[in-house]
């Protein structure tokens with residue numbers, strides 16, 4: 461279980477691995493392999509993957525909203541089951557927010573996805589940001605109305621502090637100590 465964790469942008473040829481992680485999560489909406497391949501090529505700057513001992517075990521896909529490029533929209537998050545509970549998803553969000561310098565993070569989550577709600581609530585706490593939840597896509601917006609879709613609520617986290625709270629506080633304490 462212990463291993464060296466590293467975070468980086470995906471390589472353009474790693475889309476298939478993102479698709480496999482999404483498939484194996486059994487929770488995410490599984491898109492076509494092509495969608496993940498395109499993502500790893502064209503949205504790699506707003507996507508992060510986690511390696512444990514050089515094995516790709518997690519990803520966060522995102523994009524800067526064309527209408528508001530200061531907002532980082534997170535599309536999907538997955539961590540291999542064997543690596544969950546180690547803070548990898550949270551650290552991938554931190555990495556992406558820092559790398560893009562986004563002023564806000566948005567995502568949509570269904571009510572039942574407690575892990576995801578906690579992941580984003582915890583990120584908001586670390587960044588000292590407001591976390592608001594509003595309606596976005598209702599079940600009837602999705603194709604087919606047989607009730608197989610759950611409402612996707614829009615979570616918005618803003619304004620973002622530049623770095624996670626602990627790092628900022630540690631720096632503040634260091635500055636105080638040498639003053």
Ligand SMILES: CC(C)(COP(=O)(O)OP(=O)(O)OC[C@H]1O[C@@H](n2cnc3c(N)ncnc32)[C@H](O)[C@@H]1OP(=O)(O)O)[C@@H](O)C(=O)NCCC(=O)NCCS
Nearest residue numbers: 485537538539544545546547548549550575576578579582
């Ligand atoms: C959701 C998921 C990405 C979390 O990955 P992870 O690396 O285990 O998450 P972390 O260890 O970084 O935990 C982040 C926070 O979420 C909480 N959390 C993680 N899994 C949880 C669960 N099953 N139930 C409740 N809270 C959970 C953690 O306790 C932590 O909270 P804290 O910061 O207050 O301690 C992972 O469970 C997963 O891949 N699930 C399947 C796909 C999915 O549902 N993706 C999210 C929708 S986009």
